[in-house]
Amino acid sequence: MISTQDYSALPDAASLKAISKALAVLDAINSPDLEYRYYTYNAVWGEREEVLEMSDGEGDQMLILFRPEGCVVNGYLDGYEQPDKAQVTRGLPECFDDFIFGEPVNSIGTTFCLWYTPAYGWQTGIVEIEDDGSEELLFMLDGNSDTYADWADEYYGEETDRSPMDVAAVAKIYQGETLTRAIVLGIVDDLEDWPQLEEDLQAIGYPYDFSSL
Template identity: 45%
Template sequence: MISTKNFNLLPKKQEFQNLCKAISVLDAIICPEWEFRYYSYNSKWGEGEEFCEMRDGSGDLMNILFIEDKCIISGFAHELQNNEKVNVTKNLPQIYHEFIFGEPVTSNGTSFCLWINENNNWETGNVLDYNDSSGEMLAIFDGNPQTYIDWASEYFEDSYMETGIPFETVKEIYAGKILTKEMVLSIVEQVEDWQSLEDDLKEINYPYDFKI
């Protein structure tokens, strides 16, 4: 299982970024109300910066920054705070300091932290307690569409087609294929506001064509 103990199982930066976008697209389709989504992605978060966020509504969250060829993950498990930020960010490269010690990360909290180092490999600081919920939060990034389907089927309950979330559509979105109305309507019965979905896709910077 991917975790701070087995962080080398995380995908490389570009694949990880594509997964963050794909999962955020799927959440946007299934859950039109932004405030109730689990995953969201902003490709225009800052100059040369893109941002992904996970919020479970109960206090656990992840803030993820993509900058140049680098990436950093700040995770916070509200019931498991045995790791201090000063330890989990030990030897953190300077390029990440503004993000990890600024807002919103400082207010959100950090109980585990992972980043891409100068060798383009994942790294973490000093983890004193591996019981940090990182395994649960990072499991979605194994690259398997079925992992998302299993999670979303439980989390979103009846927000998708009665036949379930189709594996093939999720696979195509994971592969970055152009999103069509047909693909969207294979997941949900109807879309009340296509323009709103388009706005979400533009923010994520995911390709779509609703004319075909």
């Protein structure tokens, strides 16, 4: 499992960005209602900045900032002890300071932090608290479409009669293929609000073509 104790399975920043967009696209398809999504993506967070946000609605949150210099992950798990932020971010490149020490991260809190730069790969500061819950949030970033499909079938399919997702359709989104109606209908049995999905895809910055079924 991926955690701050072993993050060797985390992909590089470019691959992680593609995975992040895929997660947001899949959640937008599975849940037209933003309130019930885990993953959202903002391709215009700031100048040359993009952000993935994960929120379970119960206090756990993860934000990943992508910049030309690399990316940084801030995780907060409700109920876990927060470490000394100066220690857990020791060595953090200055280009990530405004994000990690500014809002909304400052108000959310930090139980773990990792960052990636092309020169040094993935790094973290001094992790004094091994049980920081990072496994609970980082597992979805393994780049395996089955990981999302298994999780989402349980989360979105619980207490409903919806069909399990077509894992091949999930994989196409992980691979960054242009989203078509056929791929969407491999994820869900039906979609009532196509205009809302188009709006979401534009915010994510993901290609689509709904001109044919």
